[in-house]
Amino acid sequence: MSYLDDEIEEVRSYISEPFFQTIDCNQGWHQLIVDCHRELSVIDPDYKLYQVKEKFGGLRYYIDSSSKDYYAMRDVINKFERLSLQTCEYTGEPGVLAKGKGGWMKTLSKEVMSEYGYEQA
Numbered sequence: 001m002s003y004l005d006d007e008i009e010e011v012r013s014y015i016s017e018p019f020f021q022t023i024d025c026n027q028g029w030h031q032l033i034v035d036c037h038r039e040l041s042v043i044d045p046d047y048k049l050y051q052v053k054e055k056f057g058g059l060r061y062y063i064d065s066s067s068k069d070y071y072a073m074r075d076v077i078n079k080f081e082r083l084s085l086q087t088c089e090y091t092g093e094p095g096v097l098a099k100g101k102g103g104w105m106k107t108l109s110k111e112v113m114s115e116y117g118y119e120q121a
Contacts, residue, residue: 007034014049016064026055028092029084036061036080043069043076057082057097057105057121088112096121 008023008030015021015030033052040047051062061077088095088109095107098118108118
C-alpha cells in the first residue's frame, strides 16, 4: 500500500454513517482529496464527511461542521472542486472537461480522452 493509499483510507474513515465509506472517483483525484482533507482538518478536526464523488466531471466534497469558520471550509472545498476541473480524474495530470457517449462528463487528459472515446466539451 502506498503513502497516498494510506492517506485516502484516513479520509475514508471520516465518512459518517449512514453513508458508505467510499470515495467515488478515480485515483487521479486522490491527491486533491487528501490535500482538501488536510486543509479542512486544520480548520475543524471534527468535521463530518458525508460523501466524496465525481459529478458532472468535477469533484464533489460534502461535509457538515459546527465550526464558526464554516465559510472558510467552503472556500477550501470550492478551491479543490475547481482544481479537479483541471486535473485528469484517472492520471492526476492536467486535464480538460470532456464529454462521452450518453453525455457523461469527465475531466481527462488528452491521452485518456482519446483512449476512452471522449471529446473535449
